[in-house]
Amino acid sequence: MKHIFFTILTVFSSLFLAPGSADAKVRVFACEPEWASLAQSIGGNLVEAYSATHAAQDPHYIRARPSLIAKMRRADLIICSGAGLEEGWLPVLLQKAGNTKAQHGGPNFLLAANLVPLLETPVTLDRSMGDMHAQGNPHVHLNPHNIPPIATAIVERLKVIDGANLTTYEQNYETFLARWIAATSRWESEASDLKGRRIVTHHKSWTYLIDWLELKLVNTLEPKPGIPPNSSHLEQLLAQVNEAPVLAIVRSPYAPDQGSKWLSGKTGIPEAILPFTVGGEDEVTDLFSLFERTLDIFDGAVDAKS
Numbered sequence: 621m622k623h624i625f626f627t628i629l630t631v632f633s634s635l636f637l638a639p640g641s642a643d644a645k646v647r648v649f650a651c652e653p654e655w656a657s658l659a660q661s662i663g664g665n666l667v668e669a670y671s672a673t674h675a676a677q678d679p680h681y682i683r684a685r686p687s688l689i690a691k692m693r694r695a696d697l698i699i700c701s702g703a704g705l706e707e708g709w710l711p712v713l714l715q716k717a718g719n720t721k722a723q724h725g726g727p728n729f730l731l732a733a734n735l736v737p738l739l740e741t742p743v744t745l746d747r748s749m750g751d752m753h754a755q756g757n758p759h760v761h762l763n764p765h766n767i768p769p770i771a772t773a774i775v776e777r778l779k780v781i782d783g784a785n786l787t788t789y790e791q792n793y794e795t796f797l798a799r800w801i802a803a804t805s806r807w808e809s810e811a812s813d814l815k816g817r818r819i820v821t822h823h824k825s826w827t828y829l830i831d832w833l834e835l836k837l838v839n840t841l842e843p844k845p846g847i848p849p850n851s852s853h854l855e856q857l858l859a860q861v862n863e864a865p866v867l868a869i870v871r872s873p874y875a876p877d878q879g880s881k882w883l884s885g886k887t888g889i890p891e892a893i894l895p896f897t898v899g900g901e902d903e904v905t906d907l908f909s910l911f912e913r914t915l916d917i918f919d920g921a922v923d924a925k926s
Contacts, residue, residue, distance in 0.1 A: 646782050649692050649722070651700035651710065652679050653898040654761040655732065655770075657906050659699060661796050662775050666785050672713075675899040678874045679705055680846075684712040692717035695728075696781050699774065702731030703738060703758035727780065733758050735773055736766040739827050761897070763828035764804040764911060768797060803908055811915055813922060818864060820857065820889070822871035822880060825896065829914070838866060841879035849879035861887055868892035868921045873900050890924060892917050 648669040650656035656671035663669065670691050673679045679701070692698065692713050700706050714724060722728040738756030760766045775793040779786045815834040822841045830837055838860050843853040861883070869880045870892045880891045894914050895904040904910050 646696045646778060647691075647694050649695035649698045651698075651706050652761075654907060654910070655699040655701070657898040658767065658771055659697070659774055659778075661906065662771060662789060662792050663778055664788070664792050666782065666788060667778070675872075675895065675897045675904075676874050680708060682709050684709050684716065688713055689716045692722075693719050695719060695722050697728050697730065697774075697777055698722045699730045699732065701733055701758045701760065703733035703755040703760075705733075705758035728777065730770075730773055730777060732760055732766075732770045735769045736760050739831060740824065757824060757827045759825050760828055761907075762826060763832040764800070764807065765832065766828065767800060767907065771796060771800075799908070803911070807911055807915060811918070814867075814918055817867040817922075818861075819867050819892075820861060820869045820880075820883065822869075822875040825872055825875075826870055826894075833918075835867075841869075841871075841883070848876070849882075854879060854882060857883065858886055861889065865925070867925065868918070870894055872896040890921055892921055 645666060645668040646663060648656065648659040648663070648667055650659060650669055650671045652673055653671045653675060656669040659667055660669040672688050672691070673682055695717075698719075700710060711724075733755065738758075738760070741756035742754065760770075771793060775789050778789045782789070811833055816836060818836045818838050819830070820838050820841065821830075824840060824842075824845055826837075829835075839857050841849045841854070841857065843850060866887070866889045868891070869884055869889050871877065871880050871894075873893060873896060877891075883889065884891050894917055895901045895910055898904055898906060898910055900910070901913060904913050
């Protein structure tokens with residue numbers, strides 16, 4: 621009898637325990653690692669942040685697994701990139717999870733792309749253009765100037781969800797923001813010699829990084845977004861890179877390597893496998909180390925050209 625009573629009490633407590641109580645944490649479901657990391661930086665030990673994807677996965681294409689549905693069902697706050705990046709799987713998760721606290725468009729649902737200016741917003745759109753995003757390029761985390769407004773939105777949501785810890789969230793946010801602004805200024809000073817350097821990328825994942833560093837994109841290995849490189853496009857690209865020096869052929873950890881290896885073999889241009897997001901390399905454990913490591917790789921490419 622005591623065992624039955626204890627079981628009922630445990631279930632009852634788990635149903636009604638709210639964020640802000642001694643034993644609860646705000647559960648954050650992030651679609652990508654960068655947003656899980658940002659939420660954890662602001663929430664600290666008051667937050668339990670989970671990422672639906674990891675750095676070795678293409679975030680455009682994942683399965684709505686039962687484990688993801690269970691995580692989303694329990695989430696207090698959902699943070700995704702938006703701009704169509706997750707359109708192939710996020711609606712299915714939302715529908716199957718049935719989380720009434722965090723529904724699309726609600727106060728506990730945050731899309732990073734809605735908070736910053738988007739690049740590459742197409743004027744026209746049709747299937748012949750490949751896998752274009754109708755709202756613009758969704759990979760907004762790769763310009764550090766986009767991080768503060770997203771961080772601001774996250775801290776405001778956390779303060780509403782867990783008002784009992786409002787002061788702690790504000791303090792964590794202010795600490796993060798001060799560090800971030802100082803780091804961004806330092807990165808821009810250190811990366812000044814990258815301005816105007818020509819690069820090739822596999823996919824248009826790097827648009828915001830290119831814009832921030834004022835690099836010049838020669839072309840992508842994909843003839844159109846989401847379309848694998850073919851021989852005629854690669855031959856055309858070979859002619860383009862021979863027109864002037866190219867710093868590197870850039871791809872993410874999850875991008876196929878055949879095209880970049882072919883072009884590198886033909887030209888001697890080094891491949892640069894950038895981490896792309898948190899977890900892209902073992903030492904890339906947060907957003908700070910993501911940008912540190914990215915610039916280190918570019919610096920190595922510059923030194924190799926000297």
